[in-house]
Amino acid sequence: MPDFDPARWLRRTLPDELGRAAQFAAAAGRMAAADAGLTEADLGASRCHVCVGTTEGGAFELDQLTEAELINGPEALDGALARKVPAQSLSLAVARELGLTDVEAATIGTACAAGNYAIGDSFDAISTGDAEFALCGGADAVSRKTFTIFYRLGLVAPDQCRPFDTDRRGILTGEGAGVLLLESLDSALARDARIYAEVLGYGLNCDAHHSTAPQRESVARCMELALRDAGVKPDEVDLISAHGTGTRTNDVTEALAIRDVYADTVPRVISLKSMLGHAMGAASALGTVACALAITGRFIPPTINHRTTDPHCAIDCVPNTAVDADLRIVQNNGLAFGGNNAVVILGKYEGGYEVAP
Amino acid sequence: MMDITAWSAVSPYGVGVQHFAAGIRQQRPAMTWADPPRAGGHLVPGFDQRTVLGKKGTKGMDRMTGLAVVAVGHLTQACPEPGAALVLGTTSGSVQSSMAFTRASLTGERPFDVDPATIPSTVMNTPAGQCAIWHGITGPNTTIASGRASGLLGLSYARRLLRAGRARTVLCGAAEEYSPARSWLAAACAGPAGPAVLGEGAAVLRLEPEGAAGALATVLAVDSQLDTAPVVAGRALCQAGIAPGQVWAVVSGTRLERDSLTGMFGHDVLDRMPPVGELIGDTGAVSAVFQLTAALVVAAGQPGPRYVLVLSADPAGTTAVAILRVAA
Numbered sequence: 001m002p003d004f005d006p007a008r009w010l011r012r013t014l015p016d017e018l019g020r021a022a023q024f025a026a027a028a029g030r031m032a033a034a035d036a037g038l039t040e041a042d043l044g045a046s047r048c049h050v051c052v053g054t055t056e057g058g059a060f061e062l063d064q065l066t067e068a069e070l071i072n073g074p075e076a077l078d079g080a081l082a083r084k085v086p087a088q089s090l091s092l093a094v095a096r097e098l099g100l101t102d103v104e105a106a107t108i109g110t111a112c113a114a115g116n117y118a119i120g121d122s123f124d125a126i127s128t129g130d131a132e133f134a135l136c137g138g139a140d141a142v143s144r145k146t147f148t149i150f151y152r153l154g155l156v157a158p159d160q161c162r163p164f165d166t167d168r169r170g171i172l173t174g175e176g177a178g179v180l181l182l183e184s185l186d187s188a189l190a191r192d193a194r195i196y197a198e199v200l201g202y203g204l205n206c207d208a209h210h211s212t213a214p215q216r217e218s219v220a221r222c223m224e225l226a227l228r229d230a231g232v233k234p235d236e237v238d239l240i241s242a243h244g245t246g247t248r249t250n251d252v253t254e255a256l257a258i259r260d261v262y263a264d265t266v267p268r269v270i271s272l273k274s275m276l277g278h279a280m281g282a283a284s285a286l287g288t289v290a291c292a293l294a295i296t297g298r299f300i301p302p303t304i305n306h307r308t309t310d311p312h313c314a315i316d317c318v319p320n321t322a323v324d325a326d327l328r329i330v331q332n333n334g335l336a337f338g339g340n341n342a343v344v345i346l347g348k349y350e351g352g353y354e355v356a357p
Numbered sequence: 358m359m360d361i362t363a364w365s366a367v368s369p370y371g372v373g374v375q376h377f378a379a380g381i382r383q384q385r386p387a388m389t390w391a392d393p394p395r396a397g398g399h400l401v402p403g404f405d406q407r408t409v410l411g412k413k414g415t416k417g418m419d420r421m422t423g424l425a426v427v428a429v430g431h432l433t434q435a436c437p438e439p440g441a442a443l444v445l446g447t448t449s450g451s452v453q454s455s456m457a458f459t460r461a462s463l464t465g466e467r468p469f470d471v472d473p474a475t476i477p478s479t480v481m482n483t484p485a486g487q488c489a490i491w492h493g494i495t496g497p498n499t500t501i502a503s504g505r506a507s508g509l510l511g512l513s514y515a516r517r518l519l520r521a522g523r524a525r526t527v528l529c530g531a532a533e534e535y536s537p538a539r540s541w542l543a544a545a546c547a548g549p550a551g552p553a554v555l556g557e558g559a560a561v562l563r564l565e566p567e568g569a570a571g572a573l574a575t576v577l578a579v580d581s582q583l584d585t586a587p588v589v590a591g592r593a594l595c596q597a598g599i600a601p602g603q604v605w606a607v608v609s610g611t612r613l614e615r616d617s618l619t620g621m622f623g624h625d626v627l628d629r630m631p632p633v634g635e636l637i638g639d640t641g642a643v644s645a646v647f648q649l650t651a652a653l654v655v656a657a658g659q660p661g662p663r664y665v666l667v668l669s670a671d672p673a674g675t676t677a678v679a680i681l682r683v684a685a
Contacts, residue, residue, distance in 0.1 A: 057449055057481065057502060065542070066459040074537070077545035083673075085542065086448050087481065087502035092583070092674050101583045105675060106510045109447060109481035109502030117499060124517040145455060148462045149476050152469050204523065206443070206498035208489040211477045218495065337477070338486025340498050 053114025057087025115285030174277025207339025244271025446507025508645030556638025
């Protein structure tokens with residue numbers, strides 16, 4: 001986000017005191033609270049839960065420290081910069097920006113599925129009564145370290161990200177933050193809130209197999225866990241927002257896992273990363289936000305840059321152009337290095353917020 | 358609300374619970390090792406991940422991951438837990454590995470002249486992911502990156518997993534490595550009083566729903582806020598249904614934490630044992646887990662059940678408290 005100006009969004013926290021990913025998180029938290037129609041006083045009067053997922057935390061700042069160390073030696077490291085490195089700064093930035101004190105502010109560092117992890121944990125925090133409002137999602141900033149990792153693994157596309165395409169060559173790195181505000185249905189109805197969607201459930205599991213290669217059976221199992229948690233049958237799902245990185249391995253493994261679960265009722269499967277790049281810890285949070293917007297806006301976002309669908313994937317990825325659709329149940333996948341899978345299921349709330357297509 | 362039924366510790370006292378328990382019972386400062394920027398650091402004596410775990414599957418493995426794999430292994434080897442959840446705390450992952458990786462990119466002939474075997478050690482969730490691979494744990498696998506309070510925020514997270522029925526057992530702990538990079542960063546962040554002496558290690562608790570057979574302790578309450586220690590401790594006690602006068606010991610990590618509760622508890626309760634960090638150093642993300650395991654050690658030999666308050670205050674702002682009832 002070359003033109004991101006944190007001062008435009010932040011009211012309480014000072015941009016200079018936050019790392020780049022924390023700025024993204026705090027700005028998104030501020031926007032989410034405003035979009036929900038909740039003031040600082042509303043939130044401050046309730047027990048809140050803040051959960052931000054991230055792959056890299058303050059890696060952007062750690063890279064700067066590494067560069068400074070090469071030039072000036074380790075004795076001269078800048079303390080103000082070093083304090084921005086720990087990942088907890090992301091969730092604390094959201095809480096501070098909104099002036100919250102009665103809040104559990106946790107950062108989840110489960111790599112590229114972390115956004116869905118945070119949404120799932122917040123769903124449990126609301127449903128078990130730990131909090132009345134939850135601000136949850138993910139944030140990450142592109143860094144030299146991250147780009148080098150993906151590049152060295154041969155996973156960066158030379159031109160565009162083409163998920164599910166025969167000629168897909170990998171990801172494009174992205175950055176940003178996505179934050180959702182969750183509350184119980186009773187709370188939303190009582191304050192006449194605009195309801196984008198309902199979180200119906202989620203699933204988590206671990207491949208326990210390989211640090212970078214996803215495992216088909218385990219990814220399928222995670223989707224089954226999420227569907228069971230949501231009380232939804234596969235043939236009731238209208239859309240899957242895939243992890244869909246655009247790498248050779250991910251897309252075919254994920255598509256096969258989807259076919260294992262959905263058999264002959266595979267819904268349309270899209271990848272938002274074709275448009276957004278791979279925003280790492282923010283990716284699945286942005287995916288869940290997009291799923292909610294798809295439900296309220298009655299459309300399916302497309303998989304862009306698409307030319308020929310890989311026959312090994314064999315899914316309808318809604319190539320290049322959005323289509324109108326009345327979506328009732330939508331699934332959002334998040335898969336991470338380390339074999340960490342997190343799948344969130346959203347449902348349309350009848351009588352909820354709608355936007356004309 | 359949930360029980361602690363087992364624990365493991367790889368600490369500056371040594372590899373294994375017996376070393377940790379002996380050191381804590383004797384209130385003996387762990388051995389100090391040379392630490393270039395400052396006076397010294399408390400390292401896990403003799404620990405080398407490739408020696409302990411063998412050469413297979415450990416190429417490029419960082420120290421933090423090695424500590425975590427050994428500590429989790431002590432629990433799963435005693436009682437295999439294929440479907441358990443694993444919740445591990447961290448601060449920033451292995452900053453030593455991350456900085457070395459970026460340095461290689463900056464100084465190599467080409468910016469991508471980096472060793473791919475070291476890539477996993479630069480990612481925060483690698484300790485948890487590797488523990489799953491080494492010990493075959495396929496349940497929810499979560500990395501809580503919340504600094505010193507990670508151990509108690511991990512307890513809160515684990516409680517939700519159990520309540521929501523996402524696991525029947527949660528292995529909940531944290532790992533932190535000593536490294537020159539962590540030491541230099543700590544020195545840069547320190548105030549005028551200078552940085553704390555660093556420690557390292559990994560510790561893990563096995564958590565099950567309340568009523569488990571052979572429970573060592575029950576976690577009665579966990580609370581965290583961006584507020585002062587007395588406020589958070591007061592609410593946690595209220596949630597646990599315990600009066601301040603019933604608390605037998607406060608287990609803090611630092612003197613500052615202990616002193617923040619002087620208005621609430623007498624010296625006998627506050628000084629039942631020294632702040633754990635005074636004995637084993639600042640163990641970062643694992644500090645609160647070591648406080649929990651220390652609470653289990655000091656209260657276990659008592660004639661009856663004891664209520665223990667564990668306090669963790671991260672300098673970044675989170676204050677967290679857990680209330681335990683430790684079985685006799």
